[in-house]
Every structure is written in C-alpha cells, then in structure tokens.
C-alpha cells in the first residue's frame with residue numbers, strides 16, 4: 074500500500090478556489106466518488122469527489138485557504154485493489170476503481186422473460202435485461218404504456234438505490250422519472266424513501282449528493298459532454314456537481330403575499346410564499362431550457378416543454394416529492410390550492426404515482442433546516458433549494474440593515490448546464506423574487 | 518474408440534443447420550473459440566432437403582403453370598418440363614448456398630469438424646468420423662445442440678421402400694409421377710401437393726383431420742382448398758393411411774376412417790408428410806445428463822439452456838415452432854448467452870409462412886388469442902381483389918387482416934393469404950416487435966402500386982378509414 078497525494082481537480086471555471094470545508098478527516102475510510110471537500114470559487118461551491126476508495130492519511134490544506142488547481146490537498150492510501158489505479162490518481166482521479174464498482178458494472182441479475190405481450194422495441198427489451206429489470210413489470214411512459222429506454226433506466230436506477238443500503242447518505246430519489254413499477258415497489262415515482270433511509274439522513278448534511286446519481290459518477294459521467302462549452306466538465310476528474318447560490322431580498326414578495334392573502338382566503342385558499350416562488354422559478358426556467366431537462370448516461374440532454382415542479386418536502390416518513398404539474402399554466406390561486414392539497418397528502422403519505430415525476434425539483438423552505446442545501450440531481454439537470462425567509466443583515470445604501478431575505482442554492486449537472494447559465498438562472502430567479510411585479514408581464 | 522488427447526474448445530455446436538451454423542458464426546463474431554460438428558451436409562435440412570429445394574421447386578413449377586394459364590393475358594404456351602433438369606438446377610442452388618455457409622463459418626473463424634458427435638460426459642463429446650475412422654474427442658466449456666429433426670414414419674410406410682417417399686425423396690424425384698397419394702395435409706404435404714399438381718400429377722391428399730392446415734382457420738383454408746381443387750388436388754378428410762400394396766401398375770394405398778370404413782387409392786407413389794421428430798438418438802444425451810420431453814424434444818429456458826446450464830439446445834430439436842428462422846434466432850440467442858451477453862428469446866412474434874398457392878403467412882395473435890390475453894381486439898381487413906397491384910399479377914384471392922388493440926392501437930397480429938404473403942408478413946412482424954400502432958402503420962407511405970399497400974389499407978380499415986375498401 075502506498076501513500077499517494079491527491080491534487081485539486083479542474084474546477085471548471087477558475088484556476089483556484091477557497092477550500093471552505095473538509096468533509097473528511099485523516100484516518101477516515103472513504104469510498105470512490107465520496108465528496109471530500111467543498112471548494113468555493115467566485116460564484117459557486119463545488120464538491121470534490123474522492124478519486125478512489127481508501128483511507129485518508131493527511132489533510133494538506135487548512136480550511137479557509139486558497140488552493141490552486143493541481144495543488145496537493147490530501148494524501149491517501151488507496152485500497153489494495155485500487156492500488157494500480159492510484160498511481161494515475163493525478164491524471165485520472167475518478168478512474169474506475171475495482172474496490173467499489175458501480176452496481177451497473179456488475180452483471181445484472183437475470184430476469185426471466187414473461188410470456189406477456191410487451192410493448193417495447195427489441196433494443197429496449199435488451200437494455201432491460203442488461204440492467205436486470207423485468208420489463209413486464211414496467212408501465213411505460215409513452216402512449217398506451219409503450220416502454221422506452223428512459224423508462225427502463227429510471228426503474229433500474231431506483232431499484233439500484235433501493236437495494237444499495239450501504240452507499241452513503243441517500244436522502245431521496247428526485248423525481249423526473251416517468252416510469253413506475255406496476256407493483257409499486259422500489260419506485261422513484263413515489264418519491265418517498267423508506268424509514269431507514271430517512272433516518273440515515275438526519276445527520277448534519279442531509280443533502281450531500283448520494284455518490285450514486287448519474288452526475289456523481291466522476292470522470293466517467295462527465296466525459297464526453299453532450300453539449301457545447303462543457304470543456305471543464307469534460308476533463309477527467311473535473312468536478313461533477315456544482316452549486317450556485319445567492320440571496321434574494323424578498324421584502325416586496327412578502328408584502329405582496331400579505332396583500333393577496335385575504336383575497337385568496339375569500340376563495341377558501343391559504344396563500345403561502347411557495348406558489349409565488351414557483352411562478353418565479355418556472356418563468357426563469359422557460360428562458361433556460363437546459364435546466365428543465367434530464368440527462369442520461371450517454372450525456373444526452375432532453376429538455377422538456379412542460380413544467381412539472383417537484384417539491385421536496387420533509388414528512389414524518391422521510392422525504393416526499395409531490396409534483397405540481399404544468400405549473401406554468403396555472404394561476405397563483407390554483408397553485409396555492411393544489412400545493413396545499415399535495416403537501417397535506419404528502420404529509421399523510423397518500424401521494425399516488427401520478428403525483429410524482431417532475432421536470433425540475435425545488436426543495437421547499439423548512440424542509441431542510443439549512444440555508445444552503447444541495448439536492449442529489451439524479452437524471453434531472455438541475456434543482457433549486459430554497460432556504461427559510463428570515464431577517465438577515467444586508468447592506469443597503471452603505472448601511473447594514475435587517476431585511477427579509479431568502480437564500481437559494483442551485484445544483485446543476487455540469488454535463489448539461491454550464492456555470493454561466495446556472496449563474497444567470499439564479500440571477501433571474503432572484504430578480505423575480507426581489508421585484509415580483511415583473512411576473513405580471515408574462516402572466517397568462 | 519476415443520483417442521488420447523482431447524481437443525479443447527470454448528463452444529461446440531452440434532449440427533450445422535440454420536440453427537447451428539448461425540450460432541457458430543455469431544459465437545465466432547464474439548471471439549469465442551467455436552467448433553462446429555456436422556455429420557452430413559452443411560446447411561442442414563433447410564438448405565439441403567427443406568426450405569430451399571422446396572421453394573426452388575415451387576417457383577419453377579409456378580412458372581410452368583403460369584405460362585400455360587395466361588391466355589387471359591394473351592399468352593398461350595405449353596411448357597415442357599424436364600424434372601431431372603429442374604432437379605439439377607435446384608441442386609446447383611443448394612450447392613451454392615451450402616458452399617457459401619461453409620465458407621462463412623470458416624471465414625468467421627469457426628473450426629469445422631465432420632462426423633457424428635455424441636456426448637461422453639457433460640464436458641466432452643466424441644466425434645465419430647464416417648468411414649470407421651478413429652473418433653476425435655473434444656472437451657468443451659459450452660455446447661449448443663442443434664441436431665434438427667427428421668420426417669416421422671407412418672406404420673406400414675417405410676421410407677426405405679421405393680414407392681414410399683419422404684419429403685426428401687419427393688424433392689429428389691427425377692420423373693413426374695402420374696398419380697401421387699399425399700399422406701398429411703400439413704404445410705409440407707400441401708406445398709409438395711401443389712408442386713406436383715402443377716406438374717400435371719393427379720394428387721390425392723389423405724388427411725386424418727377434417728381440414729388442411731387447421732391451425733390457420735377456415736377463412737384461410739377455404740381459399741387454399743378451393744384453389745387446390747382447381748389445380749386438381751383431391752381431398753379425403755377423416756381418413757388415416759393404413760397400408761400400401763404393389764399393384765399391376767403402381768401401388769394401392771389403403772386408408773381407414775375412425776369408424777373402420779376403408780378406401781383405396783391407386784397411385785405411382787405415396788408421399789408421407791405427417792410431421793417431423795427431433796433427432797437425439799445420435800447424441801447419447803444421457804451421458805451429459807440432458808433431459809428430453811415425451812416427444813423427444815429437448816426442453817429449454819428462455820436463454821435456450823437445457824437442464825444442464827452450460828449446454829443449450831436450439832432449432833427443431835428444441836421443439837416448436839419447427840421453423841428455420843426460429844432455429845436461427847435461437848442460435849443467435851444461445852451464442853450471445855454463451856458470450857455473456859444479456860440475450861434472451863423474448864421475441865413477440867415468430868412469423869410462419871406456407872408456400873401454397875396462394876401463400877399463407879401469419880405473425881402474432883389472432884383476434885381470439887388477443888381477447889384471451891385481455892385485449893379488446895379490432896380487426897382491419899383488405900381483400901386483394903381491391904388491390905391494384907394484385908389485379909395486375911392476376912392473383913386476387915386472399916386478404917390482409919391485421920389485429921390490434923382497440924384502446925391503444927398496438928398491432929397484435931396479422932394474417933395474410935395471397936400473392937407474396939410470405940414477404941408481406943415482415944412488415945406486420947416489425948410492427949409487432951416495435952410496439953407500433955395501427956396509426957404508425959397506416960401513416961407510413963407505401964409504394965404504389967404494390968401488394969404491401971394492402972397492409973397499410975388493412976390498418977386504415979381497422980381505424981375505420983380505409984380508402985380503397987368500404988369501412989364496415
């Protein structure tokens with residue numbers, strides 16, 4: 074066993090960054106792709122994944138110091154079987170490690186072919202066998218229930234995740250899946266994790282990426298980006314997941330809500346901030362389609378022209394992700410009504426499969442208890458976490474004053490969304506939240 | 518018998534018919550070290566004594582028949598047929614194909630071994646060469662059994678007797694018999710009856726059941742029977758052939774009904790085509806612990822594995838459907854499974870064709886089967902008499918029927934009787950495999966004027982909007 078250094082990988086947009094937090098410590102055993110540090114650049118915070126499985130021997134930089142890309146940040150002993158690769162750790166920090174192969178690399182369990190008529194082309198049926206999915210149990214997302222590749226992959230992923238209790242914290246599977254398993258087990262579509270999982274996540278960092286989602290597969294997933302201007306992400310070992318944050322001063326928004334509240338009440342609807350927030354998000358999404366999209370294993374980005382917004386909420390049974398369908402087509406009143414109902418039923422654990430499966434996910438304020446939370450992205454290209462609205466100090470006209478602010482944090486898959494787009498999206502959402510009357514311009 | 522050193526191979530394939538040779542080529546393409554053992558001719562039944570020679574004869578006799586029946590088109594001819602020349606031509610076709618198969622196997626890197634393979638244990642076969650040569654031992658990691666089938670004999674009718682023909686004998690005949698009794702009204706019996714009827718032979722079909730090709734339904738058999746009768750074929754249903762005797766001129770074939778009523782038919786030869794039985798007696802399956810069914814076929818799972826995991830069985834020896842393209846598909850699946858790929862026999866439809874006049878072809882479910890499977894079937898139909906192209910060929914008997922699920926529109930099955938039905942079924946089969954809908958088929962532009970337009974029209978008819986038929 075040799076002790077090898079690990080250097081700061083390509084950050085995508087800058088040559089250096091501040092190492093804000095170590096997520097591991099010396100002596101800790103880590104798995105491949107496990108986030109080891111948070112590094113902050115000008116406008117984003119990124120998590121650096123472990124190059125392979127092993128044991129951390131020494132942290133070489135202190136929190137708060139600025140680190141150049143390529144500088145050594147820690148030393149680690151790679152696991153025996155990963156030794157060979159660890160020699161290349163610098164060049165290929167996320168090279169496949171045999172210590173902990175991705176579940177999909179293992180031969181999938183053999184599925185028996187059902188006699189039932191299956192509506193899926195031969196290549197999709199073969200893919201199902203490859204991934205160990207019983208295709209006869211899938212309800213396809215196409216007309217008439219025809220099954221496509223995405224449906225199969227969605228079920229395969231959710232099954233993997235449900236089966237794999239060992240791999241890191243896994244708060245929940247984001248929606249954005251169209252396929253559900255007919256018998257309802259291990260389905261991403263329900264959006265609700267089981268109890269044991271939700272317990273595992275009650276630690277301090279509930280929303281760190283799972284290390285399992287498509288985005289977190291290290292060098293493999295980012296290589297060969299499907300879209301232009303993803304050079305940064307393309308280089309091996311580049312960060313595989315990026316967060317952009319900002320804070321909106323939402324005094325106008327809260328005023329607006331207060332003004333509308335009695336009118337909503339007259340309709341028997343309780344108006345929270347959430348419908349207004351969703352309107353702002355949908356508006357911004359409409360202008361940046363790559364954020365309302367999914368990306369598959371081949372790095373192909375599929376945008377959606379429908380806006381189904383998943384709301385990640387904490388319930389007693391863990392996290393649920395009910396979905397507001399076609400949020401762009403609904404009035405604020407209607408959204409408020411629907412959200413109230415969805416959240417009630419999410420709380421009661423009564424969501425149906427049709428009520429899950431969004432195109433973009435928003436983590437609702439209060440679901441997290443942490444201002445800047447990051448969702449695992451899975452197949453979705455982006456998700457937005459909203460913090461709680463609180464009085465916080467802000468600088469206005471050269472003076473520090475207390476204002477109601479709302480922190481937000483956007484997670485993106487760098488294969489689909491580059492940092493400029495991500496930053497522009499956040500800026501836009503902030504713009505709408507700070508002067509919500511702008512939303513009137515696009516009211517339909 | 519078995520000599521010292523065994524040759525080693527990753528995969529041994531026994532039998533080089535359309536199952537075995539396809540499996541061997543696919544395995545070689547996957548870089549497996551593969552040995553293909555064949556005791557007879559490369560290409561198996563299909564290329565040597567089955568599909569290919571029978572289709573050669575069908576085409577040739579069609580030409581003769583058409584030429585002498587085209588007065589309506591202004592053509593008068595009285596073609597003279599030299600059966601032994603036709604036979605030679607057919608042999609040339611067969612040789613070309615079987616030679617090609619052998620070359621392909623070699624070029625892909627399969628090792629070819631001539632001889633009869635039998636299992637010594639579950640990892641060894643012995644190959645007995647032809648003329649008392651020493652046998653060769655081959656140690657294998659995996660095996661694919663593809664030994665095919667042979668014609669069933671009817672008691673009292675030994676193929677070794679000169680006037681008693683198997684399909685193989687019929688396809689090797691050099692003289693046209695004046696009178697021929699055909700025992701069995703299945704697809705082989707009907708195809709060959711048609712061939713000889715078109716050559717001018719008086720054909721008498723003796724069939725135990727009360728219809729020919731009963732599995733295709735009366736809408737189909739009605740058309741086939743009436744055309745056959747036009748050709749002079751005589752049907753005797755509900756009778757089983759019991760014996761044959763020499764007569765002054767030719768032979769007499771006796772038959773018996775269930776109630777013991779007997780009939781006799783004077784003929785020059787009797788063709789027995791009552792089905793085919795799997796060939797396993799050459800193999801010593803027990804030595805490898807491979808189980809068989811009561812029928813003698815080798816049962817397999819959806820990966821074509823026998824009860825012994827690393828030994829696969831494909832084609833006729835593995836049971837129904839005993840068709841060449843099924844054998845080939847199973848061969849591909851078995852080879853890929855051996856290569857560690859996620860292959861399986863998961864096809865949604867294995868089409869079947871009968872090359873009678875007119876042809877029959879089916880794929881997928883009938884309306885009744887669809888209903889049983891829980892669908893709400895709709896059936897669209899296009900009769901060929903409404904097809905411009907069919908009219909120009911002079912063959913307007915028959916129809917295209919397409920079965921779909923009313924709610925989703927998914928194509929579930931098809932049944933075609935008519936000219937080129939064997940070709941036309943391919944489109945329906947593709948629609949079934951892909952999970953295509955009636956609308957998909959109907960919206961696809963079909964070349965005009967072609968018979969294939971009838972498939973599109975049938976799909977439109979199922980949707981209640983065919984152009985060239987009334988939508989009732």
Ligand SMILES: Cc1cc2nc3c(=O)[nH]c(=O)nc-3n(C[C@H](O)[C@H](O)[C@H](O)COP(=O)(O)OP(=O)(O)OC[C@H]3O[C@@H](n4cnc5c(N)ncnc54)[C@H](O)[C@@H]3O)c2cc1C
Pocket residue numbers: 531532533534535536537554555556557558559560561562563564566567568569571632633634635663664665666684685705796799800831832833834839840841842843844872
């Ligand atoms: C007259 C006729 C017409 C037909 N027409 C059609 C048609 O139009 N369409 C269609 O799809 N099908 C047709 N068939 C059926 C088709 O021929 C068979 O389904 C097909 O040949 C089966 O292929 P197979 O590879 O399983 O076996 P086969 O083709 O029978 O090949 C098996 C091979 O294994 C060899 N063998 C056997 N035992 C051993 C041993 N112990 N060691 C070494 N070699 C051995 C045999 O010599 C043979 O070459 C027809 C059959 C007949 C008889």
